[in-house]
Amino acid sequence: MSNRDTIEEKRIRKSIKEQKAKGRDKKKKRNIQLAIICSIFSIVVILGAAYIIVHSISKKESYRTEGIKAYKEGNYVDALTKFDASLNETQWFSTKMDQDTRFYIAACYMRTDAYDKALDTYRSLKDDKQTVISKDKLEEYINLSSSLNEVKNGNINDSFIATLEQEYNRGNTSIALFLGSCYQKQEKYDEMVNYYNIYIDKYGMNTYLAYQLSTYYLNNDNLDAAIPIINQGLSAEDDLYLDKVKYNDCIVSEKQMDYEGALSKVQALVQQYPNDETYKREYDFLNSRININPEPVHTEGDADVTY
Numbered sequence: 001m002s003n004r005d006t007i008e009e010k011r012i013r014k015s016i017k018e019q020k021a022k023g024r025d026k027k028k029k030r031n032i033q034l035a036i037i038c039s040i041f042s043i044v045v046i047l048g049a050a051y052i053i054v055h056s057i058s059k060k061e062s063y064r065t066e067g068i069k070a071y072k073e074g075n076y077v078d079a080l081t082k083f084d085a086s087l088n089e090t091q092w093f094s095t096k097m098d099q100d101t102r103f104y105i106a107a108c109y110m111r112t113d114a115y116d117k118a119l120d121t122y123r124s125l126k127d128d129k130q131t132v133i134s135k136d137k138l139e140e141y142i143n144l145s146s147s148l149n150e151v152k153n154g155n156i157n158d159s160f161i162a163t164l165e166q167e168y169n170r171g172n173t174s175i176a177l178f179l180g181s182c183y184q185k186q187e188k189y190d191e192m193v194n195y196y197n198i199y200i201d202k203y204g205m206n207t208y209l210a211y212q213l214s215t216y217y218l219n220n221d222n223l224d225a226a227i228p229i230i231n232q233g234l235s236a237e238d239d240l241y242l243d244k245v246k247y248n249d250c251i252v253s254e255k256q257m258d259y260e261g262a263l264s265k266v267q268a269l270v271q272q273y274p275n276d277e278t279y280k281r282e283y284d285f286l287n288s289r290i291n292i293n294p295e296p297v298h299t300e301g302d303a304d305v306t307y
Contacts, residue, residue, distance in 0.1 A: 060089035064101050074243075074273040076108040083108070096132050099125060103133055106141065107240055115149035137238070139174075144208055147178040151185045173202045180209075189216060205232040207241040214248045218255070227252060243273060250282065259289045 067082030083105050087098055102125055109118035122145060125131050126138040150156070161182050168175040180195035193216070196209050210233020217226035230252060233245035246269055253262035263286040269279045 058089040058091040060086050060091045060094055061097070063089065064097065067101070067104065071104060071108060072272060074111075074276050076112050080105060080108050095130055099128065099131055099133060106145075110141075110145060110148075110240060113148075113152060115145045115152055119145040119149055140203060140206065141240075143174050143177050144206070147181040150178065151181045156182050156185050173198065176202070184212065192216070205229075205236050206238050207233050207236050207245050209233075210236060211241045211244040211248065214245065218248060218251055221255070223252060223255060243269060243276075247279065247282070254282075254286065259286055262286050263290055 063082050063086035067079045067086060070076075070079035070082060083101050086101050102121055106118045106121035106125070109115070109121065119142065122138050122141045125133055126135060126142065131138075150160075161179065164175050164179050164182065168179060176195040176199040180192050180199060183189070183191035183195065193213065196213055200209060210229055214226045214229045214233065217223070217229065226248065230245055230249045233242070234249065236242075236245075246265065250262045250265040250269070253259075253265060263283070266279055266282045266286060269276070270283050273279055
């Protein structure tokens with residue numbers, strides 16, 4: 001082999017070595033870049049997982065549970081505080097829970113006579129495109145809260161009622177609830193009963209109407225009319241005024257002189273609503289009728305005592 005061939009062979013070998021070295025360098029750089037990308041991706045995944053966990057686990061549900069407990073005990077102010085705290089907690093996948101919480105909030109407003117706030121809440125729930133609450137049920141509560149708000153604000157006069165009558169005669173049967181409330185405020189009870197029954201025939205019984213009508217009949221000692229109304233209220237789909245219907249059911253038993261039955265019913269109410277003074281007074285009264293103190297309150301000698 002000539003010198004020229006030897007030199008050319010060495011040059012080729014050197015070139016091959018350099019190319020292999022460059023290839024190794026490129027591969028090493030690619031591996032480093034891939035490692036960096038994988039590390040960054042891992043960090044993103046970890047941070048994303050942490051973010052999801054933070055927004056998926058919060059005190060939202062515990063606050064809501066505490067609010068429901070306060071609501072069922074009749075502590076509506078405390079319930080509102082807990083429900084607001086629940087809504088203020090950030091948590092993913094809680095749309096349905098939050099809507100139900102807002103429904104409870106509206107119920108708190110109804111039970112504390114804040115009908116305007118209840119009305120706004122019911123309307124916002126109905127306007128919510130993602131609402132899972134029955135639109136018919138929300139419409140019913142919108143009618144009820146709107147009616148009670150008008151009555152509360154004293155917007156009741158002959159002109160106002162005449163306007164409602166015209167609207168009713170044009171076919172808006174939901175106005176019957178407004179008219180019944182108005183006539184109740186005016187103590188025109190025959191008209192009240194008429195329009196409440198019209199509303200019930202069209203839209204069904206709810207606990208508010210069962211409470212109002214049964215109270216009216218009980219005040220007039222008409223048990224035959226009160227009992228079926230109460231039974232309808234006890235099986236109504238809503239529970240907004242269910243405790244008041246149950247209380248009237250207790251009064252029916254009392255008027256029938258079934259004191260043990262009445263005591264059992266009101267005892268359940270006291271356990272559920274321990275802060276309600278009306279239920280506690282009724283319990284004390286019925287308990288005294290059943291568990292009469294065998295010891296006389298006065299003795300013969302008491303009459304001779306002077307001060």
